[in-house]
Amino acid sequence: MANIPLRQIRAVIAVCEEGSFTRAAQRENATQSGISQHVAAVERTLKVKLFERTTGGITPTPAGLRYYKRCVEAVGTLEHAAEEARSFAGEVTGDLRIGLMPTFTRAVLAPVLDDFVPRCPEVRLHIVEGYSALLTEMVLDDLLDFAVVPAFEGTIGLKSRMLVRDREMMISGPRAGFTPLAPLRLAECPPLKIVVPGPDNIRRRNLETYFQAHGVEIAAMLEMDAMIATLEFVARSNWVTILPSVISVNDIGRGELIVNPIADPELHAEFVVVQPTRRTLSTQARLFLQRFEAEVAHIHQVWNRAIAPVRPGNLRAANS
Amino acid sequence: MANIPLRQIRAVIAVCEEGSFTRAAQRENATQSGISQHVAAVERTLKVKLFERTTGGITPTPAGLRYYKRCVEAVGTLEHAAEEARSFAGEVTGDLRIGLMPTFTRAVLAPVLDDFVPRCPEVRLHIVEGYSALLTEMVLDDLLDFAVVPAFEGTIGLKSRMLVRDREMMISGPRAGFTPLAPLRLAECPPLKIVVPGPDNIRRRNLETYFQAHGVEIAAMLEMDAMIATLEFVARSNWVTILPSVISVNDIGRGELIVNPIADPELHAEFVVVQPTRRTLSTQARLFLQRFEAEVAHIHQVWNRAIAPVRPGNLRAANS
DNA sequence: TTCGGCCATTAGATTTTCTAATAGCCCGGT
């Protein structure tokens, strides 16, 4: 039975994920020749070729890919073992580096922290606000333990799981003329002047798909990846924007911004937790996400109470 | 994130399973002080106490037990990773050390080998025939990859899974006077002179429980843990014995031994695969067991065809 | 009180791991 040191296994994982011995060496704070020797040792022990060497780097063989996946699983189990041992020993300590989009920092984060911080006083929180592309890159570079970003098709080196499915709302100011809280059928609205996220934002693609598929007329479009500025601008103009419900729960019933659920059909945004493949979520991360999901569920309940039920035939453009 | 070498993890597993640094050292071909240092290093890295030290050895803490279980899981995954990599690379090689009771070597093993050996020519088979206590001990001592033994309540250091559930048959010679293949209600038989296994055999306990619970009269009892001798003796006397159906499939329709299914109620024996906790079954082991289960199922089909169906009211002691 | 059996610690030998240096190969650009 092969007895391969974890150091060698980590080298194999790094090579698989980086696609090159040289880049794996950089990531592992080792030298290219050290990594080469580790991988060669594993291949010698297993008597299996894990990588095809090419001039541009390496390509994992089918056996190599299978080995990589099992190794990642095992390393994850060991990290989980360490976290559990600490948790079982009665303490949750360490760093927690979280990436959140403005979607969540505006109305979800504060109540979550109100609860989390007293429960885990030994945890050192580091929260980065940013957009999904930046946050995803930081997770890949191991600068964040995890981030919550719009669901996407995944990438090697990252794993993700569904966290939030949220209803999209239209946000506007008084000058746009909409009735607060009334569900809106966008296709029946007059041509919209709308602020949307930049082209790198996955939600942008989803919004454009929805507009196209449901005959939503757009009079003008403005790209803005600045949440505060977007809301300020919308409040004082006849432009509108579309944002997830969790961001705008605090605007219900307050005059400056008008919030309308999008209906017939509804539009949803899905968000996932992404983390490096080679990591397992720490105890503190799992506790935080547990509380996060609970807060989102609470916000959904608030919205469900606030929105008037819509019956068939009763729906109309709210400002006709 | 803790980066604990596998060598240290193996030390923790060994200590947990042996209950002592000294015995763990013997098992790992190391010194007691080496093991002590490995465990201390893990505890230092995790900042968690895994073992309480006593003068009689060690006791795992709750955290230690959790850590142990996760580590065993991870090591199993790594072993599985190695096996899968080899399998994926197109070869199944290595040793396969199997423990089987006479229950299985007599009629199950040969057809299984007929199929397995040509399929896995690079596998070096080592088959040990023995009784369950010996085989279980050999598995614990890592002298066998696995054994198939009667189901029992388990022991630390071993894991097991159900493999075979088999109907028990009464075996006798012509002088006992039973009608071949007729289902028997033992309570209605004249007092039996019966050969049973020794007291360490789990099947012995099950048989005695059955006799007691169903009013089976025993005229005389003889202990014998020698399969060939038991069958020879039964064939030439009016004594009977009780054996699983898989052992006696080749006696159907052959004059020397008479086989009767036990009925109303039926009596079954259950057998499990046992293996060391710290091991995962190799690819060749899983292939072998796959074929083994298929052969047992085939034997059950042969028996189902051979036994006349019994309707209510039709059952009687076969030699009345 | 003595002895045996256990774990903890230290010192030094041995082994493993790592880096530096270099070679070889392939590919793209000039």
Add this chain to the structure above:
DNA sequence: ACCGGGCTATTAGAAAATCTAATGGCCGAA
């Protein structure tokens, strides 16, 4: 055709880690 860049493979030697031998301390049994 030549050269430079980028990659992996290999070797040699330095550095670090691991291991054992020896010894001490503790506890319980005789």
